[in-house]
Amino acid sequence: MAKMQQSYVRQEMVQDLPPPPASSGFVGWARRSLFSSISNSILTIVAALFVVWAGYHLFHFFILDAVFVAEDGSACKLKPGACWAFIWDRMDFFIYGFFPKDPYWASTDIFFVSAFMEYWRINVLFVIGLALLVPLLIPSVPGKLINALLFFIPFPILVIVLLNGGWFGLELVPTEKWGGLTVTLIIGLVGIVASLPIGIVLALGRQSKLPAIKTLCVVFIEIWRAVPLITVLFMASVMLPLFVPENMTIDKLLRALIGVALFNSAYMAEVVRGGLQALPRGQYEAASALGLNYWKSMGFIILPQALKHVIPGIVNTFIALFKDTSLVAIVGIFDLLRTVQNAAGNDLNWGAPTTSVTGYIFAAAMFWVFCFSMSRYSMFMERRLETGHKR
Structure with missing residues (x-):
């Protein structure tokens, strides 16, 4: 009798079975959040149809019917998409x-000179501003005090000097x-x-x-x-x-x-x-x-x-x-x-x-x-x- 009882005793633990698909994963989430009742199911279907309809028209406007390369607006008149x-x-x-796009001392008939546009002044400020701001916003970067002092004191002065000009030969x-x-x-x-x-x-x-x-x-x-x-x-x-x-x-x-x-x-x-x-x-x-x-x-x-x-x-x-x-x-x-x-x-x-x-x-x-x-x-x-x- 004892041997018969021992034969029914489990010797090893059996791993847990995964939860049924209907109550876990995407299917379970959809049943709980989107199709929990008849009214929710109707609203979900209507919203999905609206998203498909809007996505179709937006895709055509932004990409399929859009004009990406053109010299003027004549090409944009022929298509209903974005220009x-x-x-x-x-x-x-x-x-x-x-x-000003070109410096006041540049000559338009010399490509090398006219290529140095006055835009470089703003571009330099963008680069320096990002170089100072990004480390200031990242907590793990050391030297926050020096970084903050550079950003709040010399950088505004540099912005005024480069954008306004009138100093160091820069056009006003x-x-x-x-x-x-x-x-x-x-x-x-x-x-x-x-x-x-x-x-x-x-x-x-x-x-x-x-x-x-x-x-x-x-x-x-x-x-x-x-x-x-x-x-x-x-x-x-x-x-x-x-x-x-x-x-x-x-x-x-x-x-x-x-x-x-x-x-x-x-x-x-x-x-x-x-x-x-x-x-x-x-x-x-x-x-x-x-x-x-x-x-x-x-x-x-x-x-x-x-x-x-x-x-x-x-x-x-x-x-x-x-x-x-x-x-x-x-x-x-x-x-x-x-x-x-x-x-x-x-x-x-x-x-x-x-x-x-x-x-x-x-x-x-x-x-x-x-x-x-x-x-x-x-x-x-x-x-x-x-x-x-x-x-």
């Missing part, structure tokens, strides 16, 4: 605006000739770099115990938040010169930069204030218990934690600021969107029904690349700075 040849032909204008190029993606990046970077520290100071001032400082910061924040950016740009472009002496002129681009930076600093102040109020009171008491004064406690304990909590809000403000740079077109500044609109509407050589649409699609794609990159980087920093406070 990518227009984008390629006017790419210099979209990036550099009215910046007024800001009216700046344009395209170059101006968009300048306004976006200056607004981002300037609005964050100003916003932090305003947020700290709004929580100050000194009535004068608190009232001043509250009035500043509420006034700027209550006024549309278009009004701010009009005030900076039209009204501001009325309040300065007659013999004093302020550059139009500089006025727009100041208006954009101050406008977004008010919104940044509220984002930072939310992070300061989200911290437990114990953090402030711990800083006081360590014997730290106000500025040391803010710099070493409070602000690092507050800024970490509001990274999504800060980046969201940066993205909104970068997209709002297109509003400077209403005061006569040729940003990326204005150059696309100008080229599509005034260039008779590229007059075609799809020229404007293709230009706007190109501008939207450029804005999407920069905004999406900022969004992905903020998510990366959130994951890196995560300390287990998520619920």
